[in-house]
Amino acid sequence: MSLLADENAVYLFGGYVAFWLLVLGYWWSLRRREQAVHRELTLWSEEE
Amino acid sequence: MSVAASSASEREASRRAERLTTVRRALGWASVPLLALALYMAFVYAPPEATMGQVYRIFFFHMPSAISAFAGFFVTFVASIAYLKTRRFTWDAWAVAGAEVGILFASVAIVTGSFWARPVWNTWWTWDPRLTTVTIMWLTYIAYLMLREAIDEPERRARLAAVMGIIAFANVPLVWLSARWFRTIHPVLFGGSNPDAKGDFALAPSMAQALMVGMVAILVLFGYFLVRRVQLEQARVHLMTRHYQDEEG
Numbered sequence: 001m002s003l004l005a006d007e008n009a010v011y012l013f014g015g016y017v018a019f020w021l022l023v024l025g026y027w028w029s030l031r032r033r034e035q036a037v038h039r040e041l042t043l044w045s046e047e048e
Numbered sequence: 049m050s051v052a053a054s055s056a057s058e059r060e061a062s063r064r065a066e067r068l069t070t071v072r073r074a075l076g077w078a079s080v081p082l083l084a085l086a087l088y089m090a091f092v093y094a095p096p097e098a099t100m101g102q103v104y105r106i107f108f109f110h111m112p113s114a115i116s117a118f119a120g121f122f123v124t125f126v127a128s129i130a131y132l133k134t135r136r137f138t139w140d141a142w143a144v145a146g147a148e149v150g151i152l153f154a155s156v157a158i159v160t161g162s163f164w165a166r167p168v169w170n171t172w173w174t175w176d177p178r179l180t181t182v183t184i185m186w187l188t189y190i191a192y193l194m195l196r197e198a199i200d201e202p203e204r205r206a207r208l209a210a211v212m213g214i215i216a217f218a219n220v221p222l223v224w225l226s227a228r229w230f231r232t233i234h235p236v237l238f239g240g241s242n243p244d245a246k247g248d249f250a251l252a253p254s255m256a257q258a259l260m261v262g263m264v265a266i267l268v269l270f271g272y273f274l275v276r277r278v279q280l281e282q283a284r285v286h287l288m289t290r291h292y293q294d295e296e297g
Contacts, residue, residue, distance in 0.1 A: 003091065008103035008167040015106040015163030016087075019113070019156055023269070026152045030276055037283045044290065 065282075068275055075272035082265035089258035097249050104249060106164040108258050111237075112266035114157035119270060120150025121189065121220050128213030131206055137285050138278075140206035143213050144196060145277035147189045149270060154186045169233060177226040178234035185223050188216045202289055 003009060090108035097104040123146030131139035161179075162172050173179065192212050199205035227234045235248040251259065 003102050006096075006102035008101065011163045011167050012103045012105055015160045016109065018159045018163060019109050022152065022156050022159065026273065030273070030280060034276075034280050034283070037280065037287055040287055041283065044287070 065279070068279060072272060072275040072279065075268055075275060079265065079269040079272050082261070082268055086258075086262040086265035089261045094255045094258040095252065097255075100168060100249065103164065103167050106160050108262040109266065110157055110160040110164060111259065112263045113153045113160065115263065116266050116270040117150045117152075117154035117157055118220055118224070119267070120146045120148075120153060120274065121185070121217055122146070123274065124150065124189075124192075124213045125217035125220075128210035131210045132214075135203075137202070137206060138282065140209065141278045141281035141285065143206075143210060144193070144281050145274050147192050147213065148277055149273045151186065151189050151193070152273065153266075153270060154182065154189070158182060158186065174233070176234055177230035177232045178223070181219065181223040181226045185216075185219045188219060192216055200288075200292070202285060202292060 003012070006012070086108065090105050094105065094108065096102050124143045125146075127139045127142035127146060130136075131143060158179075165174070166172050192209065195212055196205055196209050199208060226232065227236045237248075237251060
């Protein structure tokens with residue numbers, strides 16, 4: 001039976017979508033925090 | 049410390065930071081083809097399972113995510129001990145990184161497990177011993193991060209968090225053993241069996257290979273996030289120490 005024809009395909013794909021949402025969400029959150037810290041560090045070194 | 053010694057230690061710190069950046073980049077780039085291969089193995093290479101059909105394929109990312117969560121909390125445990133022994137902030141950075149990335153992968157394991165449970169157990173969630181101990185573990189490490197956010201002074205925050213990082217780990221072996229010690233519907237595939245399990249299955253060789261590739265891919269991704277979070281924490285500590293010194297001075 002093909003993947004899409006399976007009666008539980010929605011749960012299988014739902015699980016993998018959830019995986020990628022969590023992983024990419026965390027990657028995005030890390031990026032945002034890194035940018036914020038680097039912005040502050042740059043401001044500080046400019047003040048000095 | 050003399051000027052020469054101080055500059056030598058700064059050079060050493062900068063070399064260590066560069067090495068960590070190289071490792072982070074290598075892990076990040078390696079994770080992309082590995083995850084693509086793991087998806088291929090999970091969806092194409094591994095055959096359907098006799099009773100569950102296709103939905104069991106969630107397992108190829110569910111179990112490696114759970115193992116990565118354990119690895120993250122183990123990093124927190126070891127780094128917390130190392131911090132209390134050495135009082136070096138770099139260990140504190142590893143401890144918080146382990147906890148945060150551990151929470152990410154524990155969340156992935158819980159959510160993917162829930163998607164698997166709905167068709168196989170006929171429910172999204174049940175207070176089974178494995179699921180209950182996982183929830184306690186997840187909440188404990190959320191509390192660990194909340195404790196850290198509640199304390200401004202870097203040394204005090206690192207010390208108290210290290211104590212909690214050690215105590216919190218006590219629950220991690222319990223999560224692993226819960227499906228072996230207690231009556232539970234969660235399957236046990238390695239190191240034992242569970243007659244009450246629903247959704248249990250025998251691993252065919254191609255399934256085991258797909259699992260191994262998934263394990264490597266997700267552990268590499270875990271390593272990438274871990275190192276990146278360590279570097280973020282090191283930059284944050286640098287910033288907060290200067291804030292704190294400014295306020296004190």
